[in-house]
Amino acid sequence: xxxxxxxxQVLPILGNPNQGARFYNPExxxxxxxxxxxxxxxxxxxxxxYRMTSKxxxxxxxxxGPTGCMYVANSSYLCTPYNVPWAHTQIxxxxxxxxxxxAAYEAMIRKGKWKGQFPNIICEAGDGSASDIGLASxxxxxxxxxxxxxxxxxxxxxxxxxxxxxxxxxxxxMTTFSPPGPLVPxxxxxxxxxxxxxxxxxxPHCYVATASVGYPIDLMNKVRKGLNHKGAAYLMVYTxxxxxxxxxxxxSIDLGRLVVxxxxxxxxxxxxxxxxxxxxxxxxxxxxxxxxxKLQGRFGHLHAEHIANLQxxxxxxxxxxxxxxxxxxxxxxxxxxxxxMAAAEEAATVAETV
Amino acid sequence: MATATALKKKMVRxxxxxxxAQAAKYADVDVIAAYPIRPYTATMMALAQMVANGELDAExxxxxxxxxxxxxxxxxxxxxxxxFTGSSGVGVQFAYELYSPISGSRMPVQMMIADRTLDPPGxxxxxxxxxxxxxxxxxxxxxxxxxxxxxxxxLIAYRIGEDPRVLLPQMxxxxxxxxxxxxxxxxxxxxxxxxEFLPPYKHPYPLDPRHPVSHGPQIMPEQGPPLQLERAxxxxxxxxxxxxxxxxxxKIFGRHYDPWLEEFMTExxxxxxxxxxxxxxxxxFAIQHMREKGLKVGMVRLRTIRPYPTDRxxxxxxxxxxxxxxxTNMGLGSVSSGGVLYAEVxxxxxxxxxxxxxxxxxxxxxxxxxxxxxxYWMTEKMMEVQKRGKIEKRTHWVGFEE
Numbered sequence: 001x002x003x004x005x006x007x008x009q010v011l012p013i014l015g016n017p018n019q020g021a022r023f024y025n026p027e028x029x030x031x032x033x034x035x036x037x038x039x040x041x042x043x044x045x046x047x048x049x050y051r052m053t054s055k056x057x058x059x060x061x062x063x064x065g066p067t068g069c070m071y072v073a074n075s076s077y078l079c080t081p082y083n084v085p086w087a088h089t090q091i092x093x094x095x096x097x098x099x100x101x102x103a104a105y106e107a108m109i110r111k112g113k114w115k116g117q118f119p120n121i122i123c124e125a126g127d128g129s130a131s132d133i134g135l136a137s138x139x140x141x142x143x144x145x146x147x148x149x150x151x152x153x154x155x156x157x158x159x160x161x162x163x164x165x166x167x168x169x170x171x172x173x174m175t176t177f178s179p180p181g182p183l184v185p186x187x188x189x190x191x192x193x194x195x196x197x198x199x200x201x202x203x204p205h206c207y208v209a210t211a212s213v214g215y216p217i218d219l220m221n222k223v224r225k226g227l228n229h230k231g232a233a234y235l236m237v238y239t240x241x242x243x244x245x246x247x248x249x250x251x252s253i254d255l256g257r258l259v260v261x262x263x264x265x266x267x268x269x270x271x272x273x274x275x276x277x278x279x280x281x282x283x284x285x286x287x288x289x290x291x292x293x294k295l296q297g298r299f300g301h302l303h304a305e306h307i308a309n310l311q312x313x314x315x316x317x318x319x320x321x322x323x324x325x326x327x328x329x330x331x332x333x334x335x336x337x338x339x340x341m342a343a344a345e346e347a348a349t350v351a352e353t354v
Numbered sequence: 355m356a357t358a359t360a361l362k363k364k365m366v367r368x369x370x371x372x373x374x375a376q377a378a379k380y381a382d383v384d385v386i387a388a389y390p391i392r393p394y395t396a397t398m399m400a401l402a403q404m405v406a407n408g409e410l411d412a413e414x415x416x417x418x419x420x421x422x423x424x425x426x427x428x429x430x431x432x433x434x435x436x437x438f439t440g441s442s443g444v445g446v447q448f449a450y451e452l453y454s455p456i457s458g459s460r461m462p463v464q465m466m467i468a469d470r471t472l473d474p475p476g477x478x479x480x481x482x483x484x485x486x487x488x489x490x491x492x493x494x495x496x497x498x499x500x501x502x503x504x505x506x507x508x509l510i511a512y513r514i515g516e517d518p519r520v521l522l523p524q525m526x527x528x529x530x531x532x533x534x535x536x537x538x539x540x541x542x543x544x545x546x547x548x549x550e551f552l553p554p555y556k557h558p559y560p561l562d563p564r565h566p567v568s569h570g571p572q573i574m575p576e577q578g579p580p581l582q583l584e585r586a587x588x589x590x591x592x593x594x595x596x597x598x599x600x601x602x603x604x605k606i607f608g609r610h611y612d613p614w615l616e617e618f619m620t621e622x623x624x625x626x627x628x629x630x631x632x633x634x635x636x637x638x639f640a641i642q643h644m645r646e647k648g649l650k651v652g653m654v655r656l657r658t659i660r661p662y663p664t665d666r667x668x669x670x671x672x673x674x675x676x677x678x679x680x681x682t683n684m685g686l687g688s689v690s691s692g693g694v695l696y697a698e699v700x701x702x703x704x705x706x707x708x709x710x711x712x713x714x715x716x717x718x719x720x721x722x723x724x725x726x727x728x729x730y731w732m733t734e735k736m737m738e739v740q741k742r743g744k745i746e747k748r749t750h751w752v753g754f755e756e
Contacts, residue, residue: 003411060563064429075571085561087432087459088570090451093425096417100385100429100437101561103413107384108435111411113554119563137425140418 003110008118008147009060011224014217025217031059031083038081040073043249045239045256046153047074048213050124053151053237056220057227059084061120064098066134067091068126069160069241070153094125094134095141095150102146120227121148127168128158130236131195138234142203145231149223152195152234155241163244167193170264171313172306173298175244180301187301191313196236200270200277205231208270212238214256215267218281222269229272238265246297255295261285262292263314263329266321279321286323288332289314293341304338311338361545368540370533371396373501374440374466374526376540377508379410380548384435386414387423391445392478393530394468398440412438420445424452424463431461431523432569434560436512439463442530443470446484456523457492458585459570462515462555463523464508465493468534469631471720472684479721480530482630482683486694489660492585494524494592496658497631501538504528506609509552513599516555520592529682531721532632543607551606589661596658614663615670616655619645623652625736628671628699629680630656633717633724637680640729651733659698667702674710676736682718690714692749711745717752728752 014027033054040047046069054061063086065071071088074081089097102121108114123141125134130152138150157175158164164177171191174180178188200208207229211219219237226233240247240255247255259265260283267281289310293299302310311333318325331337361380368376374397378386386405388398404410413430417423420441427437441449446467456463467485471477482497489495494515498504504526511524528534559567573581596613604610616634619641620626627637634655644651654670654677656663671677681693690696692714703709715732718724732752739745 062433062561062563072572075568077571077573077577080568080571082568083566084563085566086568087429087561088572089425089428090455092421092451093428096422096425097429097432099415099422100387100426100431101433103385103415103426104430104433104435104437107411107413108433111384113384114434114562116564136418137422140422143418144415 004112006106006109006118008230009120010228011056011058013221013224016217029055029058031055033057033059033061033082033084035081035083037079038074039076040069041243043242043252044069045213045241045252046070046126046155048252049153049219049237049239052213052216052219053122053223054084056223057120057122060117061122062101064089064094064101064121064123066094066097066123066125066129068129069155070124070126072160091129092133093137094123094129095138098123098148098150099141099144099146102148106147118147123148123150125150125152126158126160127152127154127156127195128166131167131193139202142199142206142232142234145205147231149226149233149235152236153239154236155239155244156192157241157244159241159244168195170310172302172310174301175298185301185303186306196234199234203232203234204270204275205272207233207272210236210265210267212256212260212265212267213240214238214253214260244298247295251295255292257283258287258292258295261287262289263318264289264292264310266317268321286326286329288329290332290338300341302341304340305335307338307341308333308335361542363542363544363547365539365541367537368501369396369535369537370498370501370504370528371468371535372400373505373540374508374528375400375404376542377505378438379404380543380545381436381438381509381512381552382410383412383438385426385430385437386412387417387426387437387439388415389417389420389423389441389445391420391442391470393470393534394440394442394466396534397466397468401438420449421451424449424456427463427465428452428456428459428461431463431557432459432561434555434557434562436555437463438466440466440468442468443484444473446488447472450488453488453491453493455570458581460521460588461523461557462512462521464512464515465523465525466508467525467527468530469527470530477720478530480532480632480682481719481721482527485525485527486683488525492522492589493660494522494658495527495660498526498528498533499632499634499655500533501536502540504533505540505542506603506607506611509548510599510603513552514592514596517595517599518558520588520595521557522588522592527631529632532723547606551603593661593663611657614656614658614666616657617670618653618655620652620654620673622650623674624650625676625678625733625740626652626654626671626674627678627680627729627732628654628656628695629682630659630695631682633680633682636724636726637729640726643726644730644733649733649737662698664702667699668706671699671703671710672706672708675740676713677710678713678715678732678736680715680717680724690749692716711739713739713745714749715752716749724752
């Protein structure tokens with residue numbers, strides 16, 4: 001069988017990856033595959049992420065959108081924010097629909113039915129799709145190693161349906177499915193599924209990384225690394241949701257940095273060639289979790305013991321990344337040293353002591 | 355690359371599953387989405403071997419579920435690839451969510467179904483309930499009764515579904531085991547014939563970075579009805595295309611099918627069987643035997659159930675005194691408390707000036723063969739009704755009554 005060799009794109013990696021959000025990088029492409037004018041909420045973390053990732057990918061890109069905010073609020077019939085091809089798929093079909101697109105282009109290019117460089121194929125799945133209902137389909141796509149990038153825009157809940165708990169919702173996070181009450185003072189009792197590590201451990205041939213909207217250049221570089229990797233790649237991105245987290249809208253990017261500085265969202269890359277984690281990413285400072293929690297209404301009900309539990313969780317994350325814990329963070333994991341979240345001013349004082 | 359270019363016409367002895375796989379090869383499919391479940395699996399086994407041998411250049415994907423099979427097919431078809439998938443029984447049900455999105459986005463995915471009884475309790479035998487439960491999801495649907503017809507129907511369905519006037523997915527059904535695993539003589543065509551009959555798949559709005567489009571965006575409630583109407587019209591207007599394509603198929607391949615109904619010994623018949631699929635083969639023998647005894651019995655076999663040929667069914671069946679619908683499917687608590695075909699037949703007859711009496715026979719359930727003496731028994735029941743001029747018992751579970 002005479003076949004045509006598939007040509008793949010190589011995207012350059014941007015300099016100064018660890019800069020803050022307000023840093024202007026002249027290397028950024030001017031094209032906007034995801035344009036303004038859609039119906040997402042003010043300060044929407046997932047749509048900030050969407051703009052960054054699609055900008056990093058460029059125009060020879062196909063986007064797949066399983067049901068979620070980035071489908072419902074973005075794609076309004078007869079007007080669309082997507083300047084590149086985009087298709088909705090079912091919430092449980094994130095990996096499988098994407099695999100179909102990738103397989104189609106492999107076959108069509110090889111058989112001479114479509115001419116051009118293999119497009120970037122990106123799936124934008126919410127954490128409900130990625131950690132719950134579409135988990136098997138994504139695992140299937142990663143396992144089979146289709147040349148695509150699957151992004152979990154992680155706003156730690158089912159936001160589009162009115163804020164329900166997903167298996168990414170943090171311990172203590174209030175949602176309409178995990179409300180606090182006298183019998184369940186902390187609200188959500190379970191800790192979040194360690195989704196990205198699960199993907200790296202189960203599919204070690206894939207490029208897997210975590211990222212946050214707080215570090216745009218780092219995020220865009222991870223998108224490009226994922227796309228340049230021949231085969232499947234997976235990226236889990238922290239994308240705060242103003243509606244569900246209940247915070248002041250201009251603080252989305254601040255939260256994106258605080259969550260990393262507080263150790264609640266470990267940033268790492270899985271290197272498939274070396275079969276090893278890369279924990280070299282270091283935020284500018286380390287802070288107690290209360291600094292992150294106090295900005296969000298969804299944690300407003302927490303008692304000192306719950307905050308201590310979350311600090312213990314964060315400390316475990318730091319240890320997993322091989323980071324030595326400062327005394328203040330160890331102290332902050334003891335409820336005796338903390339106050340209830342209801343006394344927000346006092347919580348702020350505790351935060352200042354680090 | 356068209357791998358099928360060098361194929362020459364030949365007779366082979368294959369079963370329905372392999373016939374379906376051969377048709378996919380002749381259609382030069384680009385993406386195949388497989389997941390194992392009996393009895394359709396043999397089709398995917400055959401295709402896997404063809405790909406391994408280099409006889410067919412396609413992406414062969416072992417999916418993680420039937421839901422994924424259909425989503426992969428949806429994604430691949432949306433990108434402009436010709437797609438083949440399939441399933442049986444509960445597998446057909448596991449993928450249920452995708453049937454409406456695929457027809458709604460007008461993607462001509464082709465799905466082979468070798469019927470299998472639904473659970474409980476894990477019966478491998480053929481029963482049409484699996485596919486029939488999806489009959490109103492906007493897929494073209496019909497049954498073959500032998501391997502040759504299965505091969506032909508797969509090619510015909512691609513041609514109809516991919517026609518720009520239609521753009522609808524197709525379920526090409528065959529009875530599990532009775533067709534899927536029974537070997538018969540099949541004429542495989544010259545690849546030139548297929549080339550003449552089936553042009554390359556070209557969707558007008560694929561996911562192509564050079565011509566960006568958005569598929570399946572969120573709509574406001576008032577935008578829903580026009581889109582549903584469009585899909586309903588596509589189904590309705592496919593009827594003319596279906597007739598045109600069957601005629602052309604006959605010209606190119608020399609096998610002529612009425613797209614809607616096969617009538618067998620109906621010229622002077624007073625009582626007829628109405629059925630779909632493989633049991634027609636036994637019915638033909640039973641009818642010949644009864645004809646030798648002077649009984650005026652015949653058979654009408656429905657070849658396409660979606661779109662449903664209402665007018666043709668009415669014209670055909672209103673000629674007779676009694677119609678016995680052989681269901682081979684479950685419609686628990688349905689109109690006849692038997693299967694779902696009864697209601698389709700009666701509704702078509704409602705506007706007829708002369709209406710036959712209609713019985714529902716629950717036969718061939720769980721994949722049991724309908725043997726000759728059961729056809730004789732059903733004929734007796736129909737003749738009793740004809741004599742009496744009215745129906746006392748609408749539904750009969752064949753084999754459970756005297």
